[in-house]
Amino acid sequence: MILTVGxxxxxxxxTTIATNLTIWLASQGADVLLVDADEQESASDFTAWRDETTDGQAGYTLVQLNGATVRRQVEQLRPKYDHIIIDTGGRDTASQRAALFASDAYLIxxxxxxxxxxxxxxxxxxxxEIQGTRASPLRVYSFLNKADARGVDNSDATSVLLESEGLNLIDFPIVxxxxxxxxxxxxxSVFEMTPADEKATTEAERLFTYIMQTQI
Known part of the structure; x- marks a missing residue:
């Protein structure tokens, strides 16, 4: 499965979503490739630090790709991995567009x-634009991240997203x-922290489980 976080x-x-999803999948025995297609290279920085702190036992493979070649290279790599997670930047870039053409799902x-x-x-x-030129529809999942623990901002944002056809809001916010x-x-990842933050791990696992189960 190829999923782009963008x-x-x-x-x-x-990047927090992409790296936590990657590690969560790897913890279940999956062979996972994390693609850093963001010019800021945050996923690469995180992985370099993870390699250092875990004695080279990151648990997944990371590559850096960018530009229009992302699509071709990811499609070539697909058969080698159970899942590919692509972390893209917060802009409409050639890298993100190329990733979306190669992906099964888009997490926003x-x-x-x-x-x-x-x-x-x-x-x-x-x-x-993307859906109109793909051979098969791209599955889209939007959700609230960095949500407030309480307050009206969450409900206001949820209402707006629910009204936006095509975004497929998952009402599993991550606080x-x-x-x-x-x-x-x-x-x-948040799943590896000791002591564990049960609320954080429950929120992330609920979101990730839903996304992966609907991909089957």
Whole structure:
């Protein structure tokens, strides 16, 4: 399965989702490739730190790809892995478009703030272009990431996303918890932290399980 984590707004936690999903899949025995197609190379930096802190036992393979060649190279790599996770930048780039042509699913995290929701029209326009030229439909999953523990911003953002046809909102928000940053600082996923943050792991596992089960 090939899944791209993307969007056209920075700061929504795409790399956090991509790396945690990669490690979660690898922990289940899957052979996973993480593709860093983001110019900021955050997934590469995380993996380098993880390799150092785990004595080279990251548990997955990472490659850096960019530009229009992402599609061709990912398609060539598909037979070698159980899953490929592509981390793209928060802009409408050639890398992201190429990734979407090669992918089975598109994961779009949104932070529950008004300026995030303003990007909806641009995301929908990008999806229209991609879906119109693919041989088979791209599965799309949007969800709230870095959500508030409480407050009206979550519900307001959820309402707007539900009204946006084609975004397929999954109402399994991931709250902006310190555990994600703490884990990343140690080269770990939130699932590997000790002591565990049960709320964080439950939220992430619920989201990932839903996405992967609907891909079967």
């Amino acid at each position: 969007g056209i707004k920075g700061g929504t936690g795409k 995290p949104f932070a529950p703030r008004s300026y995030e929701i303003w990007t909806l029209s641009k995301v929908l326009s990008l999806l229209d 902006n918890r310190k555990a994600f940053a703490s884990a990343a600082s140690k080269g770990l």
